[in-house]
Amino acid sequence: MNRANTRCLALFASTLLLAMGCGLPDSPDVPTEPVGSALVVVVLPRTLASGDVKDVKVTVSPAQGGAVSASLPKTPADERVWQGWVRGIHTGAGASVNLGILGASDALLGQASVDLVELKRHLPALLVLVPQPSGTPRAHTAPVIDAVVGSHATVSLGQAVKLRALARPSEQSETLTYEWSAKVKDKEGASAGTFKDASNDASLKDVEWKAPNQRDRVTVTLKVTGSRGGVTTLDFDVDVALGGEMRVERGATFNRTPVLMELGVNPIADARVGAPIQLQTAGVDDDGDTLTYEWSATCTGTFGNAGAPVTQFTPSSLPRGDCNNNSNCVLTVKVSDEKGFSHERTTGVCVRSPMAPIISSLTPSAAETTSGVPVWLAATARDPQGEPLTFTWSANTGLLGHATRAGGSGEADWVALSCLPVDTLPTVSLTVTNTSGLSATRTVTVEWTGPRCGEFAPCDATLGASTVSLTNDCTTEQSLWIPDGYTLDGAEHVLTAVDPRGGRFLGAVLRNRGSTAHVRRVKVSARGLSELVCDDVTTRLRGVLFDGASGSIVDSEVLDMSQRDGLGACQEGVGIEVRNALTATSETQVEVLRNHVARYQKAGIVGSGRVKLSVEGNRVDGGGPVSFIARNGIQFSNGATGRATRNEVAGNAYSGGGTTAAGILVAGGDYYRMALCEDIDLFENTLVQNDIGINVSQADGDGNGPPVPTGLRIQRNRVEHEGWPEPYAGKLFVGIWDLGGANLISQNRVSGAWYERATRPDETFDVIVEAGAASQIAFLTPARSVGVGQCSEALVVQSQDARGNLTALGAPSLVMEVVGSSAPGSVLYADAACTQELARAATGWELVLAKPQQEASFYFKATQKGELTFKAKGDGLEGTQVHTVR
Structure with missing residues (x-):
């Protein structure tokens, strides 16, 4: 070993390996030691229940080398924070981190992952992770922060640290903005360090933070805001210390601010002082926190509940300033979560001072009126603010109804049926109200030319579009008039006529005003009427009078149309009368159906003049014999036409002299100074105990039969009279009496002792027709079309004079011959079942014309198709x- 190597070895041994100029050459055959590490801090969102978490496991997988896993402990001070070290990781860029939140049986409750983490030798990295719950992704309104990656877990004084944020928007189209801040922990407002990037901007997701030059624990905050208003914040602690100092426990919090999804205001345009504005909002919090709301306004007013998501605000005074941009008052709602984070939304409204509606016009159709003549009122109104309007009509008297409205226009009808109270001027008022509760009122008066009420007030009734309906029984001293075109619905109430104090009742109790009227379900009566004088045609007593009007009188009851307590002898007191002038331009048509008429003074039901009258299904009761007046049940006179069908008429009897009473009377001709009645059907009526059942009394000036045929059809009526307990003498009793107007009288059943000629010769008769000698045999029934082998309907033949009146032959027997292609095998019968063949004659079959109607009926059956010609000879x-x- 040379000296240089010996020196280096000594330096290594004395821990001065890193001194300048010393080092050992790397050997590619010696692997690098795994000296990388990371401090991992896991913050559980509140949507993950911390009590369910059993283990928090993190795995770091470096780009080279094996993965390292560790279970993190829970922070004692905060159950939602789990943190710890992961050591012994190979260093280098490109490491990935995967986090699993495990529950019971190692169920995966949540997870997080981070890529491209750089691990440096002997420099621990910082990983702050926010796991998301496993399973189906939840909808969210705030951005999602998955992690913050820091290049240093612990920072030396003045050292720079790189921070990288990993966040996602709530929806793909949303953009995110980032805001970083740092402050000294537990020191309010004490900022720490500085942020910078290439542009010195702390609003990017990747920034560099330079630590302060003093030791502290610093809380770094990442705030991510979505373009829809959602805000998510992540706070985590970083230690600023001298080199080498490391503390494991780090504080961290995670929160998502609630978001207001909507703000509804009604009305959205102008608001009114004193009128409530309806407010509605809805907040959403991704953390599931309980939310609180707070409303406020820049103008004076009151909230119904300033802490509720749905409430109302009522401005109490007009704000200062104009409605610039359609707003002079700003309404704000703030929603806050349990951590004190909040979100606000505002809207502007224009509050104006309310104004009352303006009634532009109120016009009656006439300046004056009388009984039964309606006044139509038309009005127009507008609201200065354009608010919807309501129309309310009222009147001090009479009937007001049929109110209609369209936009700013309204109409109503007013009418008085009989009289008005003394000194009362009819007044109709209209009140128009807007939705702010402000209103305007206008009135009109109408001059009254009708009668004034005496002791009895006007009848209670309601007025509809075309109906007047009684609402109570009513007593009246004047006629009740039915407005033109209206129906009087009595609703089963009783309308009673009485004499006024110091006077007498004049005219009809109920009558028409105009050319059309209808009456239904009313009970008309009279009580205690006097008979000071006999009245003329305009003031005579009637129960219901239609004069010159078409319409109907149905399902009603008319009783006691009489004077002097039923002893009146004047020729008035008619239950129902329908009349029209002979000179009228058109014929009126009236149906009188299913009524009950009784205890009348002169007549039950009368049709007179240019009238087509249909009288059907009525009950008419004359009450029996009286000595002071001759009554008639149903009367057609002075040109009236029509029909009387299936009525029951009884008790029209006069015990005095000089005249007779009749169940049905048809009267006309010069003898009575009236027009003839023609073309009337009297069909299937029941007439009992009348002096004359059916009296056709139409005569020329000399009292003989009418100069022209009148063509009445009197058929299938039942006419009976068994006599009265105390018979009166010197009177004619006739079932059917005709002066000879060439009328069809057939198939009527006339019976009873007082209609038998033998009971009182020259006083009691079944049928009387003033006729000439027999000159023809007539078939009264129309030609038939009958199938082969079928029994025909009845055929009726009658002997008549030259004019067409029934009359007797010298001998009543006829021979009925049959010719034609169907004659062979044809048979004539006496019964409707074709079981009783008529007696044979030499050339046919025998028929006998029976009295009193000089007629015979038969039936036929043929065996082959073709024609049958019947020839009646006698x-x-x-x-x-x-x-x-x-």
């Missing part, structure tokens, strides 16, 4: 009719 007369067999 008393030198013949009638024919052709039928088809198919």
